[in-house]
Amino acid sequence: MTTTETAPRMPFDRPDVLQVAPLYEVLRREGPVVPVRTPAGDPAWLVTRYDEARDLWGDPRLGRSHPAPEDAAKISDAAVMGGPSGRYETEEADHTRMRRLLVPAFSAKRMRLLGDHVQKLVDGCIDAMVAAHDVSADGVVDLHEHLSFPLPVAVICELLGVPYADRDYFSDLSDRISRMSGGDDARVAQVEFAGYTAKLAAAKRIEPGEDVISDLVAGQIADPTFTDADLATLAAGLLFAGHETTVNRIDLGVIMLLTHPEHRDALAADPDGLAATTVEEILRLSAPGGLGLVRYAHEDVEVGGVTIPRGDAVILSSPSANRDNRHLHRRRRVRPHPAAQPAPVVRARHALLHRGEPGPHRAADGVHHAVPAAARPDPGRGRGRPGHALRQRHRRHLGPAGHLVSGVATKRQNGWPAGSA
């Protein structure tokens, strides 16, 4: 039996950025919850299987904070998810407040406005890429430079009300913050990031706009306990959460399609029919970080025959859970028709993220429109087909919860074998 001393240390070796570590499959067979060591060398519980990861993700007995942070297992030296975050005493209330503050910011009206704008941004990026291709001596253009990076950054700037001219500055900060071995520099960058958003908030106080930071500023009037420091932290968190993630998924999604030409061709032949499931698969299979979500047990939690003691670190492994064949096979068995859409699962995912309530998480659906549009192979040399129908579908089927532990399989998706990407 594996003990803390013999437990494997994360991150596990992976063959390349498209594949997850083969050890995940071994550990999944060993059990739904297995002991591991974090990249920092501390003990933690790794949740390997879909059902347990999904349940624990929505379980209020786990949190991001720790009852005694100085005793908590460290995950890594990263400034984000490197250890416990937030205040144990107020985590639930802080989280509820965050969602309440973000609801108007991600309203249907705002998402509609943003959706039209995103389509224009996609067209602009693709046009620039085609123009660069036309003058390129070797016929090569950089997708990351022309699409994967500028598109999500432009979208998040628009959503939050951040000047696009500052994109390189905040991208550099966000890059420094997200490094797993970021150490002190990552924390310095985090403080600088909060300072940058504090300045933006001050400007919005004088001249508010139709954007999230202006909403947060307005939220302060209704809730005086929401301090300037809280606002700066939340705005910086959104800027960070909303851009790095999406940039990665566009890059990885395109590589997945290029390495699976049969899917690329099928999608090119039927973009309206296949875009939603293709994006869902990209979100399910992409695992840029390779770790998963970090939580701490706020009380003893019994799961999969294991008791996780209060205070222990828990890593909900989305890379592993998303490739759990038990779940994938079950879904294939129960789905009455191969084309049936997985709406109930999506609803469950939203509920999970919001701990049982519908909430601002629909939020990111609007921003996620950037992903399918970008990942869609171009039927007319770069020009996307009208995105409206596509966007409607994504609104129904995508959600930030889904991209974590989704694992939705339809017959159409089955050609992307679990573990292959």
Ligand code: HEM
């Ligand atoms: C493909 C792109 C994205 C991916 C892969 C992604 C991934 C994630 C993950 C894994 C979490 C859960 C973290 C945890 O529970 O510890 C999360 C939460 C969150 N994300 Fe995203 N995200 C994406 C895009 C966005 C965008 C564009 C925004 C907003 C502008 C956003 C805002 C948020 C917020 C506010 C939360 C916290 C929700 C809560 O705790 O209730 N995300 N995202």
